[in-house]
Amino acid sequence: MIIWDMETPKKSQFEDADFPATVKSLFSTHSTPIAKLSGKITWLRPQEISKSPQLFPEKLQDGQIKQGLLGDCWFLCACEALHKNKLLLEKVIPPGQDSWIQSGCLRCRFWKFGQWVEVIIDNRLPCISRRLCFSRCRSEEVFWLPLLEKAYAKLHGCYEMLWAGQVAEALVDITGGLADRWTLKNYRKNNEKNDHVSFSEKSKFEVMKDLKDKSFISCSVHGSTKGSYERAEFHAFSVTDVKQIVGLVGDYINLLRIRNMWNRRCWNGSWQEGSDGWNKVDVVVAAQLMSLAEEGEFWVEEQEFFREFDEMTVGYPINTEGHILSLLTGKSLCHTLQISGGWVKGQSAGGCRNNSSFCSNPKFWLRILDPGEIVITILQKKLDSSTKNGKTCRARDASMHCPDNERPTTDALQQKRYRAIGLHVWKVEKKRFNLQKTVAKPPTISTECHTYDREVKLHCDLTPGYYLVIPSTFMKDEDGEFLLRAFSTSKISLSAVKAAHPLTKFEESGEGEWEIIHFTDSWIKGKSAGGSRNFQTYSTNPRLPFSILSNTGTGNVRITLCQENCDGQFLPIGFHVYQVHNSKNVNQASCQLVDPVVTCVPHRYTQEVTQLCSLTEGNYVIIPSTYLPDSEAQFTVTVEIKIDRKPFQCQENLGQIINEVSYTSVMQR
CATH class of the missing domain: 2.60.120.380 (Jelly Rolls)
Known part of the structure; x- marks a missing residue:
């Protein structure tokens, strides 16, 4: 443990001119509730907050995550993945920084659009009355979390830019991997009068039980309907344990342990302390389960979980070799490729298949060498801040996580952060083929609709051969950059279809790809x-x-x-x-x-x-x-x-309209 010498000259410590200890690093628009803190925040170094500051805890429990006044539960939930995985933690906060107090700086790393980028910060942290006002660890002598939060705020521009977001996005940013969002709304719609969980939901419970020690699981509440939760709308939680126990009558009871990083009571379900749920199990078992629930944690039964929560986020496990594992089979997706691209207005922003210009979208060849499982994703760059009513606003959607009573009230809530994007894949049997006829047929696999997500993905088994991959926006002439990624259990090849001389049909040109x-x-x-x-x-x-x-x-x-x-x-x-x-x-x-x-x-x-x-x-x-x-x-x-695949080019039109999800239904998603 490092004890700071208070007599060490402060001027020898690093001060980050790019992210200064000023209001500039706190606010962008003053449009969120933390704007009321303006003028009350002071910036202090760890040795000015604690007598014996540590970067990491000696006991794991001391590093447990607690949310502060900033509505960034989505990022802090994702940080739980680092809290339980040392390899990932060392990837994000590289080891060998023992002089972080003396030097006054820390190096952190985040995955951004295909590569790991380093963010260097000084260790001055926002405080009110000499206490951290944003995130903190259970032990206030531990500083890895508030420093990482500061680095993430610097990456985004300021702390206020972290107000509300998607857990899945933060998970990708700190792992470089993949995360799935599973909606639970269909369960409630189809089972309003049925207490039994549908087969698909049972499958998800089994997945959670298998992944609880391998990956990170989050859940969230979006709506404001009355239920078992209190003041938890638009808030993200972490799932810390999944258990199947035997009840008093010999039946199986499926339970999930959930943590609220506010570290306060927000649940009135049947398994809260003193409720009827505990009467279903032996008193010894009940005592054991209650003892496992730490501060801010509560138990929820499976049926209650699927009824009361709106969404789950599950991170793909990453093994010690750094390979992503399939959520469906557990197999290693060890063959990984990525390639960047973009939609350019008037050239390659053809829109969805409703548009005759669809063929002008960027096209890629995916070659599968052996039968295998594959995940194909398209990740788009975030839209620039837009201006409305003279103010710069950030867009959010209804599934972004921040407390309902603390949400911004500006028009930013109604704006899109991303374009609606989709991904279509066709298997192509011959090198010489007609693009019009190919894309007029149903794709081999595709996203169900265009959605306003940062990343959309396809998870499937594909047979060997060549596949034509076309990412698109829903509306035509929308500029944007994207990253196409492929993760496979078998050998693959990924390349862009390069532009050649305009031809009326697909033909080979002289150069290879x-x-x-x-x-x-x-x-x-x-x-x-x-x-x-x-x-x-x-x-x-x-x-x-x-x-x-x-x-x-x-x-x-x-x-x-x-x-x-x-x-x-x-x-x-x-x-x-x-x-x-x-x-x-x-x-x-x-x-x-x-x-x-x-x-x-x-x-x-x-x-x-x-x-x-x-x-x-x-x-x-x-x-x-x-x-x-x-x-x-x-x-x-x-x-x-x-x-050995040759480039192709085509300027033919589709010739027919292919029905796809309407723009209205996408907007209502």
Whole structure:
């Protein structure tokens, strides 16, 4: 435990000029309830708040999350995933920052639009009467949470920008993975007079029971109808346990333990303390369950849960190798690719299939090598702040989480944060085909409708072959950027259909296509900064796997290593490529004894090094390195692989209107 010396000169500590301790870092529009705190907030460092500040707790319970005056329960709920997963926590708050108090700064990392970005903050925190006014841990000597909240506020522009949001979005931002939102409204609609849970809801309960120790689960209340909750509308909770117990009459009782981060009573259900639900179980079992419920937690029976809550958010588990696991099967979706794109007004913003311009939308080839499970997602960039009635407002929808009695009253609640987007996929049997006839047929798989979500996804099993993937907005001529991601249990290839000369039908052009893979990682002192092959620590460097799916001739792979600029100084960098035989990774202990198939050395003092090479079909791993061990920097590796699919272009119209969800129904979602 670090004890701060109060006599240490404060001026030696870092002060972040980009996120100063001023009103600028607190408010954007003064349109939320925290605007009333203006003039009351002071900024203090941890040693001015606590006598013995710690970054992380010695006891797990001391780091438990508590919400403050800011309506960011959606972000704090997602932080529960870090609280229970050390590997994820070290990804977001890199280790080796023992001098965070003396230096006055902390480095945090968030996943943003396809890559991990570093956010550096000073440790001055908003306080009222010398106490933290926003998030805090159970022990006020623990500061990882309020500091991470500050870094997330800096990423968004200010604290007020964190007021209301989606748990699923925050989960993706802190894991780089995936999260599903499951609506529970259909259950209430179809079972108003039926106390039994439908089959689909029972399946979800079984999923929750299986995932409780592997992933993070959240639930939320959106409506304001009378029920078992008090003052919990538009609020997110975390599900901390799922149990199946035997009742007094031998029946099974399914229970969920739920935490309210306000840490106060908000539940009047049948399993609150002293209620009738406890009469269904033995007194010893009841006492054990009650003892497990900590401050702010309560038990809910399965039927009551599906009746009273509106939505669940479930994060996809991530294993120790960093691979996402399927929510449906638990299989590792270890083959991951992503590619960026955009809709441009008048060129490639064709709108949905109701528009004759649909074919002008960006198009991508997805190649499946072996039968397998796959998740395909389209993630859009957030809309810029819009101006209405002379004020800049942020858009929210009804499913964004913040307390009903604390919601903003401005027009911002009625505006969209995102475009309505959808995703359609067709299997294409031949290289030469007619686009009009292809998209006029029902897609192999597609989203049910266009929705105003940041990310929409398709989860399915696909047979080997080529698939045409077309992401679109519902309305035509809507500009926007997006990231197409694919996670698969089998080998895949993903590439953009590049523009060629205008043709009336799909025809092959002379140039091939290239798929692009991006890796973002860091060399961290004492952990992953192993240095060059001259040093025994070389094997600790990051390993970046990729595959060549088919032989496409000489010069078929281009690899680029780019390091971040740190005050104009560059480290000497280089990389080696090793072939992986028999689907096994290069052995960490012997990789220095194996001859690389590609070398980009000697190490050079430059921001970027590139190597064009020829690789045959197979599995490979890239090991980027600095020359000397313990040299820290963040880097990106880009792998461009030539593939055997030829580009196509078409300017034909659909010729017929395909009915899709109406704009009105989308708006009412």
